[in-house]
Amino acid sequence: MSDESHEYFVKVDWKHDRVGNLTVKGKPKIQVSAPPEFDGPEGIISPEDLFVAAATSCLMTTFVTFTKKLRVDFKSFTCEGHGILERVEKGFQFTKIILRTKVTVESEDFIPKTERALELAGKYCLVANSMKCPIEHENEVVVE
Helix, strand or coil, X not given: CCCCCCCCCEEEEEEECCEEEEEECCCXXXXXXXXXXXXXXXXXXXXXXXXXXXXXXXXXXXXXXXXXXXXXXXXXXXXXXXEEEEEECCEEEEEEEEEEEEEEECCHHHHHHHHHHHHHHHHHCHHHHHCCCCXXXXXXXXXX
């Protein structure tokens, strides 16, 4: 396989009702289920949670990549993902994801480059670019 192609494998084993164990080779196993609104139990991560989490965590890693390229120092990064799931013609689907990002920097001098890194992360996040629903970004850079 070339550097231009990568593969990812996961496995889910059904346990009971709508609950299963999700395994990614060499990583911790997690329990997954349908969310409570689709008759799943409370307190278990759902595919819907993982979908929104994929967008937020990819944005974080892409942001860090661009901060290294732009030589930007930051103190903290937080991204809250808000996925909107709606009934459409073919059943339910995500119609929008809003990513609310807050980055803390030490000096006002870092704000322009940090904003640029956030812009590039939003543009090049491979997971978000692979999703068919629109992704909205609400970015905030604060000095502390």
